[in-house]
Amino acid sequence: MSSAMTSDTPRPAPGAPKQRGRVRRRLNSALRMFAALVFAGGIYAIVAPGGAQGAAPLTPAAEAGKALYDQSCISCHGANAQGVAGRGPSLIGVGSAAVEFQVETGRMPAARQEAQAGRKPPLYTNDQARQLGAFIQELGGGPQLPEGEDYASKGDIARGGELYRINCSSCHAFSGGGGALSSGKYAPTLEPATDRQIYAAMLTGPQNMPVFGDNELSPQDKFDIIAYVQNLKTDADPGGWGLGRFGPVTEGLAIFLVGVVALVFASLWIAGKS
Structure with missing residues (x-):
């Protein structure tokens, strides 16, 4: 009787305990990984700049620069200065120094795509150029100019x-x-x-x-x-005519042309006298 009951009792499949242990280990590893990610995310949210409070408000100069940017720059450089393919590069990280140079010299806004943007009468005043620079500086940082005008x-x-x-x-x-x-x-x-x-x-x-x-x-x-x-x-x-100060090439050319002309006239004068 006891032997029959023993023979009829279902026995666990070979390897079943090992399989259940492997599943438990995997679940425990996944839980530990999830807890670590949650912990790391919480730490980042606490210590990251503006993580909990959001982006810092713009200064008045940067606010004025943003208004100018939205008016003349956004179509080529994008809503967040991230750049637009085929139109204009990203301005993130270029700093206020680059913006002030390009705007004060009239190179930007550019009239068209060409080999090189030349200097032209600026569209904005120096104060407006610095407002644009302040906006880009606060948006993405980058090189800045020292204070003052007289370097x-x-x-x-x-x-x-x-x-x-x-x-x-x-x-x-x-x-x-x-x-x-x-x-x-x-x-x-x-x-x-x-x-x-x-x-x-x-x-x-x-x-x-x-x-x-x-x-x-x-x-x-x-x-x-x-x-x-x-x-x-x-x-x-102090030597007289500077010839644009381009150096010995223009000076040599001027001497050569003046000298040749003088020799030609001298030859003609001598020939006429003889």
């Missing part, structure tokens, strides 16, 4: 000349007159550039210009270069 008085002209000849003269020429580059591009003249515009160009590297960060040219180095460039504009030509 040249803080620099050393002689040392600035050395730095300029090493870093700038190959494109802008020794006198800051600019020069041609490849593919229809060019280095513009520095004649109309202000202290802040020169500093912003060195700091942000617009278009074909390399970026000279503070690890390459310190703020004092930039002040020195600005002092030299601005001194060039007031420095007289």
Whole structure:
């Protein structure tokens, strides 16, 4: 009787306890992973900037800049300055320095897509350009210009000349007159550039210009270069006609043409006399 009951009792399938243990381990691992994710998310929500409070409100200058941005920039750079493919790049991280340079020099807003955006009469005032810069700065951060308008008085002209000849003269020429580059591009003249515009160009590297960060040219180095460039504009030509200060090429060409013309007239005069 007992043997019959024992034989009729169902026995667990081989490996069933191992399978149930494996399932429990997997469930426990999943629960631990979920708890860890919840804990990490809670910590991030607490310590992340603006995580619980949302985005910080814009300053009055940035609010005014946003109104200008929505009016003239949004179609090319997007609602959140993220850029629009085929129209304009992202402005996140470019900083107020780049915005001020492009807007104050009239390069932006751009009239059309071309090899290089040239300087033209600006659409906005300097104050409006700085409001636009404040909006982009608060939106995504980036390089900023030092306070003030007069940087040249803080620099050393002689040392600035050395730095300029090493870093700038190959494109802008020794006198800051600019020069041609490849593919229809060019280095513009520095004649109309202000202290802040020169500093912003060195700091942000617009278009074909390399970026000279503070690890390459310190703020004092930039002040020195600005002092030299601005001194060039007031420095007289003691030798006479400067020929645009483009260097020995124009000087040699002028001497050659004047000399050839003088020789031709001299030859004709001699021939006529003889």
